[in-house]
Amino acid sequence: MFIKQKGFSLLELIIVIVIIGVLAVVALPRLLDTVSGARKSSVEAVASGYAAGVLSARAQWEAEARPSITVDGEKYNTVNYDGTNFWLTSSTAANGNATGFQDGYPIAVNTDNFNYPNSITVQLCIDLMDNLLHNAPLVAAVGDIDEDVKFSAEADSTNNKCTYTQLDSGVGHKFVYDIATGSVLVLLQ
Numbered sequence: 001m002f003i004k005q006k007g008f009s010l011l012e013l014i015i016v017i018v019i020i021g022v023l024a025v026v027a028l029p030r031l032l033d034t035v036s037g038a039r040k041s042s043v044e045a046v047a048s049g050y051a052a053g054v055l056s057a058r059a060q061w062e063a064e065a066r067p068s069i070t071v072d073g074e075k076y077n078t079v080n081y082d083g084t085n086f087w088l089t090s091s092t093a094a095n096g097n098a099t100g101f102q103d104g105y106p107i108a109v110n111t112d113n114f115n116y117p118n119s120i121t122v123q124l125c126i127d128l129m130d131n132l133l134h135n136a137p138l139v140a141a142v143g144d145i146d147e148d149v150k151f152s153a154e155a156d157s158t159n160n161k162c163t164y165t166q167l168d169s170g171v172g173h174k175f176v177y178d179i180a181t182g183s184v185l186v187l188l189q
Helices: 010-063 122-132
Strands: 068-071 074-081 084-088 106-109 139-141 151-156 161-166 174-178 183-187
Touching (some): 010 084, 010 106, 010 122, 010 161, 010 183, 122 151, 122 161
Parallel strands (some): 139 151
Antiparallel strands (some): 074 084, 084 106, 151 161, 161 174, 174 183
């Protein structure tokens, strides 16, 4: 009398393991490329939204006939964009000298119509990200990062730039806002 055994033979199990191994070798690189591509797309999308906010604030300023206020004899450009007051760049100072900036790009959040920024700071960069974007990702200074922060902010006061680095990419994808020209440049690693 023959007893019928249930289950897989050793040969069948080895074949299945080999097939799974081959699939893993083929599929894993594609999966990793997909994750890397998604991270690149994410930083590009945030940078695109940021650039749109910069240009929208400038367009609002143009549409309102370039509003400005005078503080201590100096004329400063300002605009209310989407419920937030912004200080904007000016190409000339009160004495007629060139400032190195193009007119009308956001330089800081205007909280009091009196304190125009005299240098670029990390907090200024954070405030710009928070107020130019709707539903901005959480951004913090390099020393204040926790697990919820998606971007770190750095200020370059010498070159008038804000740099935002994506933290979850692990490779340093970033974008740079050049306040002097209003341009936003994406740097993918």
